[in-house]
Amino acid sequence: MLNTLTEKFNEFTLAVSTAMPDVANSVSAAAGTPDSPWWIWPIILFVTTFVLGIIAVLAGVGGGVLFVPIVGSFFPFHLDFVRGAGLIVALAGALAAGPGLLRKGLANLRLALPVALIASTFSIVGAFIGLALPQDILQMALGVTICAIATLFIFSKNSDKPNVPGPDGLAKSLKISGTYVEETTGKAVDWTIHRTIKGYLTFIMIGLIAGMFGLGAGWANVPVLNLLMGAPLKLAVGSSKFLLSITDTSAAWIYINNGAVIPIIAVPSVLGIMMGSQVGVKLLSKSKPKAVRYLVIGMLMFAGITSFLKGMGVM
Amino acid sequence: MAKEQLATQQAPGTSSPKPKMHVPAEQVAYAKMINYGQWIGVGILVVTFFIYMSGIMPGLVAPEQVAQTWNLSATEFLEVNQLPHGWAWLGMLGYGNFLSLLGIAWLAVLTIVAYLAFLVPAYMKQKDIPFLTIVIVEVLVLTLAASGILGSGGH
Numbered sequence: 184m185l186n187t188l189t190e191k192f193n194e195f196t197l198a199v200s201t202a203m204p205d206v207a208n209s210v211s212a213a214a215g216t217p218d219s220p221w222w223i224w225p226i227i228l229f230v231t232t233f234v235l236g237i238i239a240v241l242a243g244v245g246g247g248v249l250f251v252p253i254v255g256s257f258f259p260f261h262l263d264f265v266r267g268a269g270l271i272v273a274l275a276g277a278l279a280a281g282p283g284l285l286r287k288g289l290a291n292l293r294l295a296l297p298v299a300l301i302a303s304t305f306s307i308v309g310a311f312i313g314l315a316l317p318q319d320i321l322q323m324a325l326g327v328t329i330c331a332i333a334t335l336f337i338f339s340k341n342s343d344k345p346n347v348p349g350p351d352g353l354a355k356s357l358k359i360s361g362t363y364v365e366e367t368t369g370k371a372v373d374w375t376i377h378r379t380i381k382g383y384l385t386f387i388m389i390g391l392i393a394g395m396f397g398l399g400a401g402w403a404n405v406p407v408l409n410l411l412m413g414a415p416l417k418l419a420v421g422s423s424k425f426l427l428s429i430t431d432t433s434a435a436w437i438y439i440n441n442g443a444v445i446p447i448i449a450v451p452s453v454l455g456i457m458m459g460s461q462v463g464v465k466l467l468s469k470s471k472p473k474a475v476r477y478l479v480i481g482m483l484m485f486a487g488i489t490s491f492l493k494g495m496g497v498m
Numbered sequence: 499m500a501k502e503q504l505a506t507q508q509a510p511g512t513s514s515p516k517p518k519m520h521v522p523a524e525q526v527a528y529a530k531m532i533n534y535g536q537w538i539g540v541g542i543l544v545v546t547f548f549i550y551m552s553g554i555m556p557g558l559v560a561p562e563q564v565a566q567t568w569n570l571s572a573t574e575f576l577e578v579n580q581l582p583h584g585w586a587w588l589g590m591l592g593y594g595n596f597l598s599l600l601g602i603a604w605l606a607v608l609t610i611v612a613y614l615a616f617l618v619p620a621y622m623k624q625k626d627i628p629f630l631t632i633v634i635v636e637v638l639v640l641t642l643a644a645s646g647i648l649g650s651g652g653h
């Protein structure tokens with residue numbers, strides 16, 4: 184049973200490696216060589232995060248959600264430093280992409296600011312929980328979480344323009360509504376949200392998980408903003424990316440203050456993700472959300488299973 | 499209603515303008531500051547990291563030593579390498595490894611500054627009490643997290 188699972192997993196690894204040949208092969212090669220010089224890791228980190236930066240922006244997820252499981256599974260760093268760097272990576276990616284999205288109107292302050300407050304507050308709590316848990320438990324929990332995120336991506340059906348009969352009381356009183364221009368059709372899209380209280384409560388859990396695993400939170404922001412609260416998909420993706428810059432700031436400070444951010448790991452990762460994000464944001468307005476989703480689902484499933492097996496001591 | 503920026507977008511190969519995008523002025527100002535700020539942050543990261551890695555300003559802990567201990571938990575890493583936590587690093591900027599933290603701290607403080615510089619004044623001017631409250635509480639939350647008052651976790 185385990186052999187079959189391992190075989191299937193190896194096949195899957197090969198498929199993903201084919202999608203990202205240079206990066207994956209470099210990591211595998213270095214990981215298999217215990218005598219690799221220390222400086223090889225920052226270089227591989229830089230290349231890896233550059234690629235992740237592009238993909239993360241196109242998928243509307245934080246770089247952290249891809250960075251933490253992949254780097255945590257294939258690089259020799261303790262998970263504390265990976266999560267610390269993951270938050271800085273997610274923060275940097277959001278800061279790089281945010282201005283373009285805000286200027287284009289693809290991110291909306293009235294939509295993002297209230298949920299950012301909730302998520303950033305609870306990400307502090309999550310960060311303390313994450314720093315208190317043993318690494319193997321955390322690695323397994325991370326694997327399960329990542330696989331759950333991938334499953335969420337598979338089964339949730341995002342809607343380009345959800346049907347919102349009208350704003351609920353809270354959305355109305357906070358004036359959360361507007362118009363954005365869909366670039367692919369040139370049409371103006373009026374939007375508002377509903378189920379606002381339910382959505383805000385969900386962001387408590389999102390904040391906790393983001394801080395605990397250093398994941399960022401785009402993977403959850405987008406479906407909650409889009410499916411639950413009814414924001415148009417592109418606006419949900421853009422606003423998600425922007426609010427990550429706020430959510431991750433609070434958790435990042437907890438990791439910095441606890442010595443879980445070290446420059447040799449964090450700086451190459453941040454530089455890679457920022458450069459990748461700049462490329463990604465240029466492609467965003469013309470991207471097809473569904474195509475990007477399939478790529479991200481594959482990467483998340485791969486990274487999640489790897490993380491879980493590593494926590495179990497199998498890998 | 500906030501003063502808004504109108505961005506007219508022209509469809510390729512057509513002469514009729516597309517609908518206009520309405521972006522609040524505070525949103526544009528916030529975006530501009532974050533954009534400049536993050537590029538300054540990148541500059542600081544590149545320069546300080548180069549200074550550290552090249553040995554121009556050696557770290558309190560050599561990169562080789564960091565690499566030998568980066569498999570330890572954060573708490574153990576600090577103990578083994580006799581490094582401080584919290585804001586103590588700010589007083590040790592003469593060491594390359596702490597100097598490299600400057601760019602990271604800059605990125606982590608940008609949002610707080612942008613809130614104070616643009617969002618708080620904008621919502622105050624608009625007398626938008628709910629959003630003014632939201633942005634002020636957010637600044638307090640982020641400042642509390644950054645202050646280190648909440649203490650350290652650890653295994």
